[in-house]
Structure formats: structure tokens, C-alpha cells
Amino acid sequence: GNSPKNGGGKKSASASEAKGESKEESNGGGEGAAVMGSGKGQEVTPWTAEADDQFDYDVLVESFGSFYIEEDIIARVERLTNRRAHRFLRRGLFYSHRDLRQLLDLYERGEKFYLYTGRGPSSEALHLGHLIPFTLTKWLQEAFDVPLVIQLTDDEKFLFKQDLTLERCHELAYANAKDIVACGFDESKTFMFSDLDYIGHMYPVIVNIQKRVTFSTARGIFGFSDSHNIGCQAFPAVQAAPSFPAAFPVPLRGSTDMPCLIPCAIDQDAYFRMTRDVAPKLGYRKPALIHSKFFPSLLGPGGKMSASNDNSSIYLTDTANKIKKKINKHAFSGGQETLELQRELGANIDVDVSITYLTFFLEDDEELEEIKRKYASGEMLTGEVKARL
Numbered sequence: 001g002n003s004p005k006n007g008g009g010k011k012s013a014s015a016s017e018a019k020g021e022s023k024e025e026s027n028g029g030g031e032g033a034a035v036m037g038s039g040k041g042q043e044v045t046p047w048t049a050e051a052d053d054q055f056d057y058d059v060l061v062e063s064f065g066s067f068y069i070e071e072d073i074i075a076r077v078e079r080l081t082n083r084r085a086h087r088f089l090r091r092g093l094f095y096s097h098r099d100l101r102q103l104l105d106l107y108e109r110g111e112k113f114y115l116y117t118g119r120g121p122s123s124e125a126l127h128l129g130h131l132i133p134f135t136l137t138k139w140l141q142e143a144f145d146v147p148l149v150i151q152l153t154d155d156e157k158f159l160f161k162q163d164l165t166l167e168r169c170h171e172l173a174y175a176n177a178k179d180i181v182a183c184g185f186d187e188s189k190t191f192m193f194s195d196l197d198y199i200g201h202m203y204p205v206i207v208n209i210q211k212r213v214t215f216s217t218a219r220g221i222f223g224f225s226d227s228h229n230i231g232c233q234a235f236p237a238v239q240a241a242p243s244f245p246a247a248f249p250v251p252l253r254g255s256t257d258m259p260c261l262i263p264c265a266i267d268q269d270a271y272f273r274m275t276r277d278v279a280p281k282l283g284y285r286k287p288a289l290i291h292s293k294f295f296p297s298l299l300g301p302g303g304k305m306s307a308s309n310d311n312s313s314i315y316l317t318d319t320a321n322k323i324k325k326k327i328n329k330h331a332f333s334g335g336q337e338t339l340e341l342q343r344e345l346g347a348n349i350d351v352d353v354s355i356t357y358l359t360f361f362l363e364d365d366e367e368l369e370e371i372k373r374k375y376a377s378g379e380m381l382t383g384e385v386k387a388r389l
Contacts (some may be wrong), residue, residue, distance in 0.1 A: 014270045022107075024343045026099065032124070042055055042056060042059070044060060044266065044267050045267065046222065046268055046270050046271060048267075049265075049267045049294055051301070053301060054301045054351070055294060055301075056372050057095060057096070057266070057293055057294070060096070060266050061095075061096050064266070064273070065273075066096040066097060066098050066269065066289070067096065067098070067100075068096060068097075069089065069092070069094060069095055069097050069100065069290065073097075073100060073104070074089050074090065075087065076104055077104070078280050079145075080104065080107060080108060080144075081143035081144060082198060086135075086140075087360075087362075087365070088132070088136050088292070090365070091359055092293075093132075093293055093359070093360060094136060094290050094291065094293075096273070096290070096291040097291065098276065098287075098288055099286060099287075099288040100261075100289075100290060101276060102288065103259055103261055103288040106259055107144065111259065112145075112146050112372070113144070113146055113258060113259040113261050113288075114136055114146055114147045114148065114149065114245065114252060114258050114259075115141060115147070115148040115149070115263065116148070116149050116150075116243060116287070116295070117137045117142055117150060117151075117263050118150055118152065118153060118239070118242070119151075119152055119153070120152075120153045120155070120157050120170035121152055121169060121176040122164070122169075123172065123176075123249050123315075124172065124175050124259070124317070125175070125179060125316050125317040126176060126179040126180070126315070127314055127315045128295060128313070128316075128357075129295035129302045129313070130179075131183070131197065132292050132295050133263045133264055133265065133292060134180060135183070137185075137263050138183050138184060138185055138323070140261070140263065141185060141189065141190070142186070146189070147189045147190070147191070147251065147252060148185060148189060148190045148191070149192075149242050149248060149251060149252075150180060150185075150191070150192040150193070151185070151239070151242050152192065152193065152194045153235075153239060154169040154170050154172065154173040154194050154195055154196050155169070155195040155196055155199070155231075155235065155238065155385070156195070156239070157169045157202065158249065159231040159232050159296065160232060160235075166196075168181065169196075170196050173194045177192060180192060184200070191251035195238060198222075198248075199238070201248075202238070202241045202242070202247040204246075205241040206238055207237075208282055209237040209240050209275075209282070210234060212278050213236070213237065215233065217277075218233055218236060218274070221236075221273065221274050222236060222270060235269055236274055239271045240272070240274060240275040241277070242260075242273065243275045243284075243287040243326055244279070244282070244284045244287075245257065245258040246284070256283075257285060259285055259287075259288065260287040260288065260290070261289070261290070262287050262289045262290070263290050263292070264289065264291065264292070265292050265293075265294060266291040266292065266294070269289065269291060272287060275287060286341070291318060296327050297312040297353075298311065298312050298314065298330045298331050298353055299329070299330060299353075300332030301332070311326065311330050312330075314326055314327075314368070328383075331353045331354050331357075331386060331389075332351065332352070332353040332355070333347070333352055333354070333382045334348035334350065334351045334352030334355070335347040335375070335381065335385075336378075341379045342378050344378060345378060346377045346378040346379075347375045347376055347378075349372050349375055349376050351384075352375070352385070354382070354385045354388075354389045355371070355372060355375065355385065358385075358388065362388075371385060
């Protein structure tokens, strides 16, 4: 999933983007928008991300109407921050964007932006997949020296998860907050909040959004049916609200027009297509986005880590010994079945989970390429790659 074919900053910018223009949000309110990114053996919605084989990230860019993060954008980020780009950007793991060029234009002219990301608390601890947006967000906060808001959507989990009580969702938000704090964000520039605690402050922004999004539009984007409770149908406005600085009069010191950048996984794009569509109606700027590829399950390609299957995920609370056992026993291998075949044919590194995890977490580009070369040629064995991980 990390080849140029699937993004990785290798595609050419369209003529319209080169001029700093935005594609129109695809199917912002059209019927059938909920299945955008679906087909060809994959389904990608805010609640489901599954594929028969590997995800086709080109299809998602095409279907959602976003742009690839080009090499010139990465070079510009390096120039503006005076530091090497994060490995997630260098390796195309964050590969798609909306209005990132325009945001960098504003920053270069001296106008700071703020960052917005979040977590839907449904488990006691975060797993590695949950860390991906937070890891890049921390780098962006340091590199650009900007404020950050982090939303914990305990209300969402209560509305969408039938087995969770409201009190439990609130407890999980605070449990997850500990993991997020441990990422090391700048405390003086970071505001983290539970929706259940803070929603009164955001409510004027939320109701303004709700008034301008019809049920037909929400159904078209999110696939709501008659069986969804009305809380589910109203929730997208809650996730949209932090995209606008008016929701944070104290944390953002009264700013009403500060641009917003949202690092998130590509499956969350539907929320922000709606947000970007409604922004001009409210007199707000559209938020910019950068999208990540999915962090795969230990069990192999075609799915992302799931909090519902312990063997598919590595949790931040797992001991070193438990992590080692999970990787050795469950990490899907692209290696051959026998030592002899591995030496002769080498591994399929495109489907090997240990290689993918190293691509996310091993900082040294040269070492990563050397491991991939040796493993693909048969010089390295699966056990050796897993040991390095």
C-alpha cells in the first residue's frame, strides 16, 4: 500500500490545483455519497474500512475529490519549518489533502493556523493505529508552532454503540486522554476536551451548522436510515464545529477567522466534506485537511486495527513481552512457506505487516530500504524482520 501507485506524493498536480484552486467537494450532499470510496472490493465510510485485498487509495482520492500531497508541498513544508519532513510525509503515509497549498500560502504571509484532531473513545487504551494522526499532529504543532484542539467524542460513541452507557463513554474519554497526553503535546498550546463537558461552549456553532444541513444531505453523505436514532443524525455537526475557531473563544483567544488544519485518516473525510460545504454559508473559512492511509491490522491487508479484536491490535498498555508475542504469532507475513523458498523467491513486502509497521515507525530511511531489499530478495527471513520490529 505504499507504492507510488497508491499515492506517496508521486502524482502530478492537476492544472487547477497548480493555480491554487480547489476541486469541488464530490457529492457533498448527493444521494449515494455514503458509498463513495466503495466498490472494487472495498468499503470506506466513517464507521467501516474494509477491503478484500489491499486498499486502493487512488480510488479514494478520485472518489472523494481530494488531491495528492506532492513532492513540492513536502519540500515547501521543509522550507517553512526549517526541518526535515516527518517520515509519514516523506513516505506517503499521509498522502492526500484539501487546501494544504492555500494554508501554506497563508502561513508564509504570516497568518498562523490551528490544528484540530480527535478520538472516539470506545476502548480503555489507544492502539497503534489511533496514534498515527496524533504522531503527525505533534510534529506539526512543533514545526509550525501553532495551537491545537483535540476533541474526545464520548457523545458519538454513546449514540452509535448500543452496548455502551453514557457514563462509560465519559470514563473512556478520560482514560484515552491519558494516552493522548503521553504523546507530548505542548501544554501551553493544546486544548483537549470531552464533548459531554464542553458542548455548551460549542453549541451556538453546532446549531448554526445543523440549521444549514438538510436531512437529505446528511443521509446522502453518511448513509443514515430510518433505524438510526436522531442523535446519530445530528452528530456530524458536533464533529464539524471544532473546524471553526468561533467554537473556542478562550483557547484561541477570541479569533474568529484563524485557518484550521485537520490531520485525520481518509475514512473521516465525509465529516469534513460536509463541513467544507457549509462553511461559506456561515461566513467561515473552509478547514484544510491531510489524510492518512490506514494502519493495518496485525492479521493482514484489507482492514485497519480494530479495538474489538485484541489479536488484531497492539495497545499502548500492552507489555513489551505481549507485543513481542503478538507480532511473532499474529503479524501477517509476506514471506515464503519454507526457508528454501524464501531464499529462492524472497518475500512479498507489499502485504507483509512487519514491513508496513516498520515503514510507519522506523525513522532511518536507509535502514528501511535495506531491510526491504534484503527481505524481498530472500537474504532476510521473516523472523529477522519481526525481530527488528
